[in-house]
Amino acid sequence: MEVKNKYIVIKHQIKDAPKVSNLEVKTGTIVLSLASGSDDIIIKNLRYAINFDTFIAIDGVVVGKVVASGNAKFKKDDLVLGVFTCAEYSLIKEESILRKLESVTIPIYGTEVLGFNGLSAYAGFFELCKPQKGEKVFVSTASGAVGNLAGQYAKLLGCYVVGCAGSQRKVRYFPDGIDIYFDNVGGEMLEAAVASMRIFGRVAVCGVISEYTGGGKKASPNMLEIVYKRINIRGFLAADFLNVFEDFFAKTLDYLRTGKLEVIEDISLGVESIPSASVGLFKGENIGKKIINLAEE
């Protein structure tokens, strides 16, 4: 059976600010059955998670359902999670990019939390910052996909947490100073956080939204304070912390199952909504993870 298949391509590389016209929705066709002997897997995609690098590489975290499988590890109707190009249907030739969701008893809407967004928040907070209960934690873009999780992890540990979404005035909520800053924005917010930091303060630099589009002021943190307060500023990528993935996954799954961790998502419908949703991410329009629902389960 051949069906139409909408998918997204990068039409123009971005210069300066990303625009809707950088991405294009195309329509192709896909056959939903496999030739005899094939070990491919065909997925009907249910949802797609928008990332900041959508404009550079269109791959994202996709949750889908197996339509047909020549691979013994996957069978029809299995729910799977993987990182690949967004489309209504995907033909997967490399089984290693898929993870089965059969053992996950939470609703699929929480799956991104168990992926790189969650790992970013988990590794940045726990592995880089080595937090202690009672420490003062500041999170920028606390309503974003990673920031909201970092804030929730910090609360679950028993930290005093202040999040902000747009204004460095929130730093003033820390009369005694900040121990940990989970930084997603850079710029003046980073300067304000460093200025408010206590000795041995730690900054996990997860993102630099203020600089993604080239317009924002660059951060000039006070280096003298960095020396005297022995501040540690460290950039990181979640991919460097696959060694703690199992710990992260088990703990976070438990938090999700017991309702201790809240999943915050911002949902749009259909492949057609990807270009505007991707641009919206840079404008801070989303509250929680930006998700595209592609089909009902």
Place this chain on the structure above:
Amino acid sequence: MEVKNKYIVIKHQIKDAPKVSNLEVKTGTIVLSLASGSDDIIIKNLRYAINFDTFIAIDGVVVGKVVASGNAKFKKDDLVLGVFTCAEYSLIKEESILRKLESVTIPIYGTEVLGFNGLSAYAGFFELCKPQKGEKVFVSTASGAVGNLAGQYAKLLGCYVVGCAGSQRKVRYFPDGIDIYFDNVGGEMLEAAVASMRIFGRVAVCGVISEYTGGGKKASPNMLEIVYKRINIRGFLAADFLNVFEDFFAKTLDYLRTGKLEVIEDISLGVESIPSASVGLFKGENIGKKIINLAEE
């Protein structure tokens, strides 16, 4: 026996740039013998090491010779090392600030290397940066008291080392990028180093000479590069690394005894030279550690 005793005081707190007139040489008197039952120690100071915080706290690393001692741990003519106010003679009431040099067979001119300058270089390089043989190391103010030691430690480990004293052009000597930057200056040099850094690069921020006097441009390192290259920027004070002091001391003493580590000093004579030598430090006039010789051994 009472003798005259020249000493240094802070006359005016510094504003903006430090000036010779911020410090004042005074002359008092001191009795060179102790009352019966006293456990004080009187030191004739031989040399004084100038630090960047001379204008804030006049204490420095002093090497001296015991003139009289009521303390059983020290006897007349012992060579001692301590951190206290610079003067020709000092009356010490707290034995814990003194360290005996009797077991040290190197010339006393190397003693600052075995103090906080050495520990700064050692801890900043080895403990913060976790260097590997063959890595590319950049040191700013490489002719300074700490920088020259950091560079020497890096060479002894088998790193490729480039030092600079004043110009960020030296960063271009690293076509393949820098693994470790031992930063003493901040400002544009730090920006240049971050821009040239390889992934998992480490910056040990030991000092920020460009900002000490308020005039220099503040560093705006590229935070996007800090994320993508997972750069770690960490301020530190040697005092936080007393746990490695014994290791540092034993290794460095061995390097000094075997001539592998070169002691680089810049010497002026007499208490009167302290104000101008202290100002000169901020102008980068010294090559190696700035030392004031107070008396011959």
